Amino acid sequence: MSEALLQVKDLKTYFYTRAGVVKAVDGISFDLMPGKTLGIVGESGSGKSVTMMSLLGLIPQPPGKIVGGTAFFDGVDLLTLSEKEKRLIRGKRISMIFQDPMTSLNPYLKVATQLTEVLFEHERITSKEARKRAIEALEQVGIPEAANRIDHYPHQFSGGMRQRVMIAMALIAKPQILIADEPTTALDVTVQAQILELLKSLQKDLGMSLIIITHDLGVVAGISDEVLVMYAGKLVERGSADDIFYRTHHPYTQGLLKSIPRIDNDASELYSIPGLPPDPSKLPAGCPFEPRCSVSKDVCAQVGAVPVQSISANHESVCYRPEGGA
Amino acid sequence: MTRAVNISAINKSTTPVSDDLSVEAGTSLWADAWRRLLKNKLAVVGLVYLVFVASVAALAPFLTVFSYEEMDLILGAVPPNDTHWLGTDDLGRDMLTRIIYGSRVSLMVGILATSVSVAIGVLYGAVSGYVGGRVDNLMMRFLEVLYALPFTILVIIVMVVLGRSIYNLFIALGAIQWMVMARIVRGQVVSIKKMEYIEAARASGVRPLAIIWRHVIPNTLGPVIVFATLTVPAVILEEAFLSFLGLGVQPPMSSWGTLISDGVSAMQAEMPWLIVYPCLTLMTTLLALNFFGDGLRDALDPKSSKD
Numbered sequence: 001m002s003e004a005l006l007q008v009k010d011l012k013t014y015f016y017t018r019a020g021v022v023k024a025v026d027g028i029s030f031d032l033m034p035g036k037t038l039g040i041v042g043e044s045g046s047g048k049s050v051t052m053m054s055l056l057g058l059i060p061q062p063p064g065k066i067v068g069g070t071a072f073f074d075g076v077d078l079l080t081l082s083e084k085e086k087r088l089i090r091g092k093r094i095s096m097i098f099q100d101p102m103t104s105l106n107p108y109l110k111v112a113t114q115l116t117e118v119l120f121e122h123e124r125i126t127s128k129e130a131r132k133r134a135i136e137a138l139e140q141v142g143i144p145e146a147a148n149r150i151d152h153y154p155h156q157f158s159g160g161m162r163q164r165v166m167i168a169m170a171l172i173a174k175p176q177i178l179i180a181d182e183p184t185t186a187l188d189v190t191v192q193a194q195i196l197e198l199l200k201s202l203q204k205d206l207g208m209s210l211i212i213i214t215h216d217l218g219v220v221a222g223i224s225d226e227v228l229v230m231y232a233g234k235l236v237e238r239g240s241a242d243d244i245f246y247r248t249h250h251p252y253t254q255g256l257l258k259s260i261p262r263i264d265n266d267a268s269e270l271y272s273i274p275g276l277p278p279d280p281s282k283l284p285a286g287c288p289f290e291p292r293c294s295v296s297k298d299v300c301a302q303v304g305a306v307p308v309q310s311i312s313a314n315h316e317s318v319c320y321r322p323e324g325g326a
Numbered sequence: 327m328t329r330a331v332n333i334s335a336i337n338k339s340t341t342p343v344s345d346d347l348s349v350e351a352g353t354s355l356w357a358d359a360w361r362r363l364l365k366n367k368l369a370v371v372g373l374v375y376l377v378f379v380a381s382v383a384a385l386a387p388f389l390t391v392f393s394y395e396e397m398d399l400i401l402g403a404v405p406p407n408d409t410h411w412l413g414t415d416d417l418g419r420d421m422l423t424r425i426i427y428g429s430r431v432s433l434m435v436g437i438l439a440t441s442v443s444v445a446i447g448v449l450y451g452a453v454s455g456y457v458g459g460r461v462d463n464l465m466m467r468f469l470e471v472l473y474a475l476p477f478t479i480l481v482i483i484v485m486v487v488l489g490r491s492i493y494n495l496f497i498a499l500g501a502i503q504w505m506v507m508a509r510i511v512r513g514q515v516v517s518i519k520k521m522e523y524i525e526a527a528r529a530s531g532v533r534p535l536a537i538i539w540r541h542v543i544p545n546t547l548g549p550v551i552v553f554a555t556l557t558v559p560a561v562i563l564e565e566a567f568l569s570f571l572g573l574g575v576q577p578p579m580s581s582w583g584t585l586i587s588d589g590v591s592a593m594q595a596e597m598p599w600l601i602v603y604p605c606l607t608l609m610t611t612l613l614a615l616n617f618f619g620d621g622l623r624d625a626l627d628p629k630s631s632k633d
Contacts (some may be wrong), residue, residue, distance in 0.1 A: 060530055063460075088451075091530030104522040108628060110546040114523075117540065118530045153628040168528065 004031035005209050013054045013067035020281035024050040026233040037210040039224030043277055044156040047233040048213045052179050097168040099182040101162035105154035112150040115169055120263040122173050137168040160191035179211045196223055229253050232278055232288040239315035249317035252289045362625040369621020375614035383429040392420035394427040395578035403597050413599040424580045425607055431581035435496055435565045442500025444554050447507025452538050455515030473505050485573055495574050499561045510553055511591040514546040548623045555619030559612045582608045
């Protein structure tokens with residue numbers, strides 16, 4: 001087994017608010033292999049984005065604080081780096097694309113300026129060379145007439161095209177890891193498929209690792225090697241895409257899968273997991289999913305950490321329920 | 327007599343209004359803005375008028391026949407006539423000459439004091455808003471303390487520290503006016519820094535100062551320009567007030583502000599030309615400034631282009 005490119009262990013990011021301590025990320029661990037794709041799935045507020053922001057040092061502090069854990073990237077712990085050292089990694093070695101391409105580009109600056117800015121920040125490069133690289137990056141993400149389009153403003157691009165520009169911006173410095181935070185949420189379905197295809201092919205061409213954050217299991221299914229399911233800041237289930245989809249163990253994952261609307265289902269009402277995600281500052285003492293769980297037992301509500309069950313070699317589930325379900 | 331200013335020559339020298347509607351990009355934000363500005367007729371009219379007033383001010387010694395300071399007490403105040411187009415004041419000085427010379431001080435004070443206030447205000451507000459937290463709190467409370475001090479005292483302090491000269495007056499006025507600007511900019515920045523493109527810039531490792539300069543400040547320009555065009559008349563009038571107190575322009579030098587305040591007393595003596603003409607000049611200039619400022623704001627917003 002090859003060495004992991006990014007090794008996150010027991011990451012804890014808490015927010016200290018007036019309402020109490022919010023454990024946004026509470027003990028998340030994962031390994032990211034070179035050239036592989038990791039999918040992180042969960043509802044809004046489950047801590048997916050905060051996990052990534054913690055790694056890049058983009059958590060506003062205060063109120064946020066990384067309380068514990070390590071995140072080794074290429075032999076260095078990202079969490080102990082100074083602000084300046086982190087800045088040299090961001091955009092150059094780990095870059096990130098955001099959910100909403102409509103607001104992720106500065107309306108006052110030309111695409112060219114925003115693309116080359118990343119290069120000027122990280123490399124000694126002439127403006128002519130930077131421009132050439134920027135045009136190449138736009139061509140790489142499939143923007144037609146890149147040499148022309150580069151001098152346009154963001155509002156002259158459609159949503160899908162803007163997301164391509166964002167991807168070009170993230171890739172221009174040839175990072176080793178690309179984090180995509182809900183890259184397709186704000187796009188319509190046909191464009192979503194195109195962007196996912198693009199990410200997949202770019203990953204293959206550039207040999208980088210990809211972390212894709214989403215609440216859409218469909219996105220994860222097509223693209224991920226490994227899937228992490230999060231709930232209320234905690235890991236719920238982890239495994240290969242096949243493990244998660246076909247050998248689902250955790251009741252929460254099952255609920256998520258059941259709530260995907262199916263075109264061949266005539267049911268008049270769509271399935272949803274009953275209840276709401278817990279208030280992050282008042283989590284249940286035991287399993288955080290216990291109040292909404294359809295198969296919960298007395299033991300689930302008891303104070304204490306829920307045991308991690310090893311289902312198979314790379315498949316883990318954080319649940320009291322014995323393997324195979326009951 | 328050739329005192330007349332050749333208006334048509336100035337008009338001809340302006341660039342013709344561009345009707346190039348293609349989306350093809352220019353070279354920079356400013357080049358694009360210029361192209362869009364030229365399409366706005368009112369803004370162009372305003373700009374032409376301002377250039378005209380500024381040229382007249384610059385060329386004052388060559389355009390005027392009379393001296394702005396020599397008195398003719400025998401002549402006294404006469405209404406507008408063939409020799410004195412805008413009449414003379416009670417000391418027999420030609421009003422047109424005094425207005426033209428006054429425009430030198432007033433335009434300078436308008437431009438310099440406003441530039442000083444924009445420079446300080448934008449920087450202070452941007453840093454305060456962007457850094458946020460305790461620094462923001464401290465910077466804003468300091469500003470409020472300054473704000474609570476009476477304006478006149480502050481100017482006097484600044485003038486005493488810097489020494490009394492007309493240029494220090496500009497700086498002193500700018501040093502007062504920046505406070506409102508700083509608040510406006512800070513408010514803008516607080517909302518702008520939550521935008522995703524700031525987050526994206528941070529995620530690509532852009533330095534904080536570069537983010538402020540390249541991403542935050544351009545996005546605050548709209549309100550800044552509008553407020554700057556409002557600051558110009560404010561400082562012109564404040565200069566008049568300070569001159570009245572003896573802190574600003576000293577007689578026999580004139581400024582629009584001093585001419586207007588002199589003219590107010592002349593109203594009772596039924597010499598309306600002493601107030602009407604300085605006021606008209608000030609008014610038209612401010613109107614032109616507002617048209618131009620409005621056009622500039624629209625031009626600087628890439629989304630406002632209709633093509």
